[in-house]
Amino acid sequence: MASIFELPDDLLATLIESFPCRDAQIRALATLLYPRAAPCRNLIVHGTEATGKSTVTARLLKELSSPRADTDDSLLNYAIVKSAECVTARHLFERTVGSVADALQWEESGTVGRCETLAALTVELTKLLTYDQRHDKDWRFVLVFDGIDRQRDAPPTLLPALARLSELIPNLTTIFILTAPSPSLLHVSSTPQLYFPPYTKPEYVTILSRPPYTPSPLPNTTAQETTDLWTRFAAAVHDALSKPASRTLPGLARSCAALWPRFTAPVSAGTYRAREFTKLLVAARAYFQDESVLEPGITLASKPTTSLTKPSSTTTSNGAKTGENEWSRSTKDLATLLPPTARLLLVAAYLASHNAPRHDQTIFSTWHSGRRRRGGGSLGQHTRVSKKAKHRKIARKLLGPSAFVLERMVAIYAATRSEWVRDGAYEDQVGVDGDVGMAIATLASLRLLVRVGGAGGAGDTMDRGGKWRVGVGWEVIRGVGRSMGVEVEEWLVE
Structure with missing residues (x-):
């Protein structure tokens, strides 16, 4: 049994070769647009950005509108109106009438008057498409509105009115290229929709x-x-x-x-x-x-x-x-843009998030060790740990940050500042920029320190009992520490 469809297979093969991974969309679009296949009145083509909606539609219409082999005329004409190029609704209406007149090579295309309303648009399109006797009965015109869902100053009845044009003009097919259509977008039932999914x-x-x-x-x-x-x-x-x-x-x-x-x-x-x-x-x-x-x-x-x-x-x-x-x-970003006090507090916050509180006195107290502490990582090898901790396979710096009390972070900052500044080159700068409260507020505003608990993390920034969590990872904090001459890994208890 012969098929009632007469799709140009050679043309489709060329398009499928030009647009790989879009063969199903190309065949469905050609079936719904070609006059001798199954042409429809309205068609919604939708998908996210850069999925080939506009490019495939324009290329297919260009190929379908080429003259037939047995005659100099074609079975299809088209016009594409891009909403991004139209400032107002009136601009859209006049651009639509002008594009249709140019596509039909209308003799009086230069005399197209003002078109300010949907009613005037309907009259002009009916005059152009209905009373044109130069084409045979199978001839159709395809009008494409690209990005019509983003049209500026559009009246609420714009899309339903454009969808009604095909009821007044029998040989018209209207295509709406959208991003995410709603179920009742056109207020017309049984409107086919063609989806262009994102590429895998x-x-x-x-x-x-x-x-x-x-x-x-x-x-x-x-x-x-x-x-x-x-x-x-x-x-x-x-x-x-x-x-x-x-x-x-x-x-x-x-x-x-x-x-x-x-x-x-x-x-x-x-x-x-x-x-x-x-x-x-x-x-x-x-x-x-x-x-x-x-x-x-x-x-x-x-x-x-x-x-x-x-x-x-x-x-x-x-x-x-x-x-x-x-x-x-x-030395990018944080290591060069943050002041010394903010950098010291950020490193202290990282240590507070990744070291258990029971190790603070051992690592940061000079009275407990009898000498200035350096090398918390090696110290952790001699510290008594539980049996469960001995079998931990993942380094602590690779785990997620834990919440800490603000008072603990400030205590770590006070205990380590003298040693880090003495070893580094910022000793003269910290004395000038010593506003800890301002530094904490700066880190919080940049989301480098994140407040946890409470209603959306709101509350006094300097609340001593407030809980915080560091908002940067290991690679960032290592660069910040090395910019001050501090190896943060030596202060982590494994």
């Missing part, structure tokens, strides 16, 4: 493994080896940066393009081969953790002007100097 990880890798995203072959490497390395590299970038930096396909493509030269530097230098993906990933792990590689304008590295000793640099396999990179990362 295998789909991301498939798309990035095709032109124009694939890179040129690396030196001393075949094209197939470069393609295989690029495929595994794209998957690694997706796992590392998908949520914070590349939630969309363009974002992931930009991240891969920025990291690819640094990732393949050891291959170009001849240190590693393209097949040694694990070694390349370990050598480039710092680039996957540094936001400045993707967005250089967000954080600017600046070296301190104090007399701290700069660590010696060692050259890695990819040509980068690990000592200089680590020094630059450790």
Whole structure:
């Protein structure tokens, strides 16, 4: 039995090749738009940002509107109106009438008058589409409103009125491209909806493994080896940066393009081969953790002007100097922007969150030890611990922070400040910037210290009995400590 549908299969095959992982959406869209298939009156195309809604729709309409082989005319014409380019509702109406007149090559397109209301829009579109006798009975016109849910100054009846146009104009199909439609959006029943879901990880890798995203072959490497390395590299970038930096396909493509030269530097230098993906990933792990590689304008590295000793640099396999990179990362943001008192309090808060209170007297009391304490980590090996603690496999600095009382953090700050300042280069600065209350308020406003308990964490900042929790991790606090010449790990009890 022959099919009643006459979809241009060769055209669809070309589109599916151009837009991988969107074959189901392309076939459904062509079926609902092609005049000799199953054309509909209204269609809602929805999905999140950068899922191919607008691009696939525009490309499909362009191919479907091409002239037929047996005649110079086509079965379909279309016009696309982008709401982002329309300032007001009146601007949208006049842009719609002008786009339809241009698509039909209307002789009087330059004389289209003012269109300020929905009623005037209906009259103008009816005059353009209903009384045009130049096309056969199968001819249809597709009117696309791209991003119509974000139209500024739109009346509440805009979408239902636009959906009623197809009832007055039989050969009209209206497409609404939206982000998240509501169930009663058009006030019209039985409106088909076509969903463009977000890309999954295998789909991301498939798309990035095709032109124009694939890179040129690396030196001393075949094209197939470069393609295989690029495929595994794209998957690694997706796992590392998908949520914070590349939630969309363009974002992931930009991240891969920025990291690819640094990732393949050891291959170009001849240190590693393209097949040694694990070694390349370990050598480039710092680039996957540094936001400045993707967005250089967000954080600017600046070296301190104090007399701290700069660590010696060692050259890695990819040509980068690990000592200089680590020094630059450790002196960014918090290590350079926070005043000395705030930095000392932040380190004290980290120690209060990750050390048990029973160890405070042993670590921070000079009377108990008989000498100035350094090396809390080694001290923990001689401290009596329970049987359960002996079998703990995870380092304390890798566990989540615990809540502490504000009085305990200030006590740790007072006990350690004299030693840390004497060993560092900030002894003359702490005496000037000695407002502990202001430093605590600053850390709380930056969410580096988080108040826990109570109604939403509200209350007096300097309440001695208030409970807090440090809001930074180990990598950040290690950089803050090293900027003052303090190895925080020596003060942690394992």
